Amino acid sequence: MKALSLAGRYGVVVALALLVLFGAARYDYFLGAFNVLSFLRYNSMFALVSLGMAFVIMSGGIDLSVGAVAALGSVASALASGLGWAPGLLAGLGAGLLAGLLNGALVVRLRIAPFIATLATMLAASGCALLLADNQSVSASYEGSFTGLGQGDALGLPIPAWIALGAYAAGSVVLNLTGFGRTVLATGGGEDAARLMGLRVDRAKWAVYAASGALAGLAGTILAAQFGAGQPIEGVGWELFAIAAVVVGGTLLTGGEGSVGTTLAGALLLGLIFNILNFENGRGWISLSAYWQSVIRGLFLLVVVVMQAKLAGRPVPRDA
Amino acid sequence: MLERVAVPAAPPVRRVTVTALLARHGAVVALAALILLALVATPNFLSMRTLNVNLTQVAGIVIVALGMTLVVATGGIDLSVGSLMAIAGALAPMLFLGRLVPLPAPWVGVALALTVPVLVTGAFGWFNGWLVTRYRIQPIVATLVLLIAGRGIAQVVTNGNLQAFRNPAFQVIGLGRLLGLPVQVWLMAALVLLFAWAMRRTLFGRQILAVGGNERAARLAGVPVSRVKRRVYVISGLCAGVAGLVVIAINSAADANLVGLGMELDAIAAVAVGGTALSGGRARIGGTLVGALVIQMVRYILLALGVPDAAALVAKAGLIIGAVWLQRQGRVA
């Protein structure tokens, strides 16, 4: 049982390492600077969204709105990008934060199930993004330094990668070294118990939804900066990627357990599957369409979820 | 110290509050109001064409939402319906175009295309139910697997290509007319009646309500809870398969990337707006129909008024939250 639970926790890191080794051994330019940097640049957005999702899931909730909120963030930041990179960043972050606060209000105040509440926010955010953008993509300003947020490099790494690394470092500290982080986990582990223990459960829930919204807004900002435009219809299915990454990263979907580091590994692993499929097709031996990635993601999710259910050992009631 | 006398609990009085009334009949009231609004505000609302447009668009949602209603009535949820529609939509053209199996005669292809995809999605539905009952995985999580993987499967079998086709025999379910109404509207109506009848008259219908209303009590009364749950997921899968066929028949094309995209949200919204409690124990088949119509009318009116589609999304969000909130109030009261 212990081995199983260790495998559940660190299996993803091992799998990631194996996949990297596999790629490095098999493909010529896999570890080349171009592939590594563009991989990191692109996947930073998903990593950011997954981080927010991880906190929400650890608290026992779920956030289906992240994709739409990222789209909203991308539009908002692109609209503000003419004023410079800082206003653009603030606009993206702010739009995401607002959406996150809306989720918090619906879940904590109106006590609507997270699934439904964030579903509604997903629709609303998507609608707002389309309205703001007038149904088309919004060009970001190339005059200021805004696009650098997505396209620039610093110290040899893409700026989006630095942002994601910073967010994960902060997230790790918050989760492991603050009372708030432990309250989030305790809330997911047993909300009633956490309340009986006198912990500030409602505040923790507000905070995780707000953080998830802000991180999605940040991802949207990077999206706009990277592609030079705010994209109101992007972000479809991001929430599924994020949930899969979090679960594959060993965080229990029922809440109460989780880790920031393995969430990053989960996000990278899922991104890498796509990357490797591309390389494999490039060799021309077999032609596995890119569409296999969602099948593989689903299979990963299935394995992890069934394994977690077995570990939890919930007894199956008798009803013969 | 005054001695107090034990007062037996007063029998629960049925207090009729505005919120309770709205929670119960809100969807019908909303639909009536929307129709009135459409009559006043949009041109040509009272034409056969408008009716057909609206009914055609709503049929797919209703068919999926019927299966969803049963799942929700057991206290579950099925996120995989949209992806299952894509699978059915991907398989059908391959069958009647003879890409999967050689066809001795064209009608064999059509017959296969109308049955096999639906059976396949039914089997996937069984898989959902198996995860839920065998491993006690929460329905949201269990059906998430096929939400993600299902569309991938559809994309893989078609290699992501759009399959355009013209097959009048197959497309009867999307383009045919019967007594002036589209065939899929008749199909929808027949399914609504079948489901309403099944919920009222069959053993299965009552066991669904018992499972959702009080699972422990149902189990102790000998209701085969796991079997009932597995079956509702199978039914939801079957419904999604049928809806997938209808949608591709209407479009004369199957695009695995788009068929049924976001359908799980529309179906859940229709169920919730229709007054079926998401916590289980209730199944309002007629309500689901009305709920789907409400969503359709909102979309239609906003479109006819020139309000962008985007605003319709925001309206839909408000509708869902309003419906769920009203339900909660209705329960608390």
Add this chain to the structure above:
Amino acid sequence: MLLEMDGIDKAYGGVPALRGASFAVEAGEVHALIGQNGAGKSTLIKVLTGYTRRDAGQVRFRGQDFAPAGPQAAQAAGISTIYQEISLVGQRSITENICLGRETRRFGLLHWRRMHEEAAALLGRFGIQVDVRRTLASYPTAVQQMVAIARAIAFQAALVVMDEPTSSLSDAEVQVLFGVIRQLRAEGVAVVFVSHKLDELYAVCDRVTVLRDGRTVQVSQMDGLPKLELVATMLGRDLSSVARAGATAFGAKRGRHGAALLAVQDLRAGPRVQGVSLDVGQGEVVGVAGLLGAGRTETARALFGADVRDGGRVTLDGRDFAPQGPGDAIRAGIGLCTEDRKAEGIVPELSVRENLTLALLPRLARAGIVDETRQAAVVAQFIKQLDIRCAGAEQPVGQLSGGNQQKVLLARWLCTDPRLLILDEPTRGIDVGAKAEIQALIRALAASGLGVLMISSEIEEIVEGADHAYVLRDGRTVARLTDAGLSEHAVMDAMAHGAHAGLHAPMLDAHA
């Protein structure tokens, strides 16, 4: 006095749960709080810990008026409660469960090393050496309980309330817990100990307060208090008075012995059923008595196939009977009316009709379609026969009174034409009139040849209603009482002293 509660009133929806109850605890004493289900123990504790607000009365804690706004406030003031369940988070580490809420910080961040040390030191005081970094759930219940106590100590509690702390502990673990309790007492911490296991009360408590019907009926030293007297006080039976005949509506006792129907030998299932033996014959009403937690409900569930059996032999009509689930039991002709009507009986939103026929439905359906004519006939017949008062068969059952809900549940089983009916507390929470009707009904059912196994906490129900009765204690059958041997005194004696009771409770006689 550390704590004084006086004249406490509390009613829920017009039904009083506490009526002028009082309760006083001295610093450094272990005080037992006992009473039957519904006596008001949990309400009193909830008032004390700020979970609910009292309607009237006075609470003084450490000499000051005390009205906590919630559990947090009570905890901050020095009152910690250790519930049977859900008070801690199993997925988190022991350190977190002890320290969360008053973490040690360094540079604004959690100082894990110090917190681990503190947690280990607190548990070490009780002689418990564990890896505090591991999750709470990975340790046995006893350790989890110690962790809850350690948390209370970490929060400088002056009064620790323990709600049935031993209900899921092994004997050895109970001894460890007692060691801890004695140590708390030595350190001047007061402990309120809620339990139904009399031996434990005598082993560890200094004083006892007995609640009954929301009132405080006795406060005394444990030393020298006869067990029998304690049981009698708790149950509200006067030892000196002879049982009044006719307190119930069971009518004249028959003492029947019918042909063998159900025979249970040494049944074991989970921690609560450790060797139950009993017989039920056709046409007999067989009583099962026992204090709370004696394993009565669990026995019923195991017999019905709802819980997995660990051992023992059950025969029905002389044939081995091992149902794989309730469905098997129902097909074999058994019905189970559960104790908790709301959680395990009614489906509140469904109509009287659907609730009444829920177990019968498979037989009312042909090809999956319910024969509504037959269903309506069955429903009408039982509404009339049992005099179920409802607005009609379509009324949601959740709107009926408790007594009528119970009748619907009885009808649910009676309409399946069973041979054996297991009734778990059939008259709990039901008003006097409906109670009499149900008691008369049970007698009439038995007269028609049905075997009835009746679990009851009301002693007069057992004594007057049963043809013979078994007393369970700590999951074992400790007495079989028949004929003249079935008296209130004998039942209470067996509850109090178990198999060693001697004079009044004959030892379980060998199966004939």
